[in-house]
Amino acid sequence: MPLSKKKRIHSWPVRICHWINLLAMIGMVMSGWGIYNADPIFPFTFPQSTTLGGWLGGNIAWHLAVMWLMAANGLFYVVWGIFTGHFRRDFFPFTPRTVWRDTVRALTFHLPHKLGQYNAVQKLMYVGVLLLGVLLVLSGLSIWKPVQFSGLVWLFGGFDIARYVHFFAMSGVMLFVVVHVLMVLLVPKTFVAMITGGKKISTEESADE
Numbered sequence: 001m002p003l004s005k006k007k008r009i010h011s012w013p014v015r016i017c018h019w020i021n022l023l024a025m026i027g028m029v030m031s032g033w034g035i036y037n038a039d040p041i042f043p044f045t046f047p048q049s050t051t052l053g054g055w056l057g058g059n060i061a062w063h064l065a066v067m068w069l070m071a072a073n074g075l076f077y078v079v080w081g082i083f084t085g086h087f088r089r090d091f092f093p094f095t096p097r098t099v100w101r102d103t104v105r106a107l108t109f110h111l112p113h114k115l116g117q118y119n120a121v122q123k124l125m126y127v128g129v130l131l132l133g134v135l136l137v138l139s140g141l142s143i144w145k146p147v148q149f150s151g152l153v154w155l156f157g158g159f160d161i162a163r164y165v166h167f168f169a170m171s172g173v174m175l176f177v178v179v180h181v182l183m184v185l186l187v188p189k190t191f192v193a194m195i196t197g198g199k200k201i202s203t204e205e206s207a208d209e
């Protein structure tokens, strides 16, 4: 007989890390847009009201300060997710077929949602945003300390390309947030569970199909 024990839909480390990450992301993106504005790589700048820090020195100070919060929080979440088996259990498996099936279901409003069980689109998106996070950190290190991390700069194909990579990875996260929030709006009860933890369910109930 399979062993089953009770656990919350979202355990406390997931919830704490998720909401700290959101705050840190807002700080990183807004200060990052301010830094971008000082030397844009595209023919547009971000409105001053969407930036953080007031002037370039302030933008950089915010970016580097919030960076530590984000790195510590992200590192804890990733190590915790790997060692507790959370990633393996809840983010996998998914295949192109299940992602396609759940995309069609979501677009036609036929996607069933069971709290504590991610659909294939969510799994792909969560793994994708984690990889984008890794890319943001590596490209960010390259443009922050290009001399110390010259090997990384070389891997990216140079400082300028690392800047583009950093920008596009940020854009990817922004796209993630838009789709992610739309999906939450489709099933608002997931939002409550991400704050309170939700009811206790047996681990079998939350297992993958």
Ligand code: HEM
Pocket: 014, 018, 021, 022, 025, 090, 115, 116, 117, 118, 122, 126, 129, 173, 177, 180, 181, 184, 190, 191, 192, 193, 194
């Ligand atoms: C940069 C911003 C964000 C990132 C990177 C992010 C990332 C994630 C990740 C990785 C998960 C899965 C957590 C896990 O099981 O370990 C998740 C779940 C969730 N997120 Fe976000 N999130 C962001 C913003 C938001 C925002 C703004 C909201 C609120 C509207 C939100 C609401 C939720 C909810 C409700 C869940 C649980 C979904 C479910 O149970 O089906 N997230 N998020």
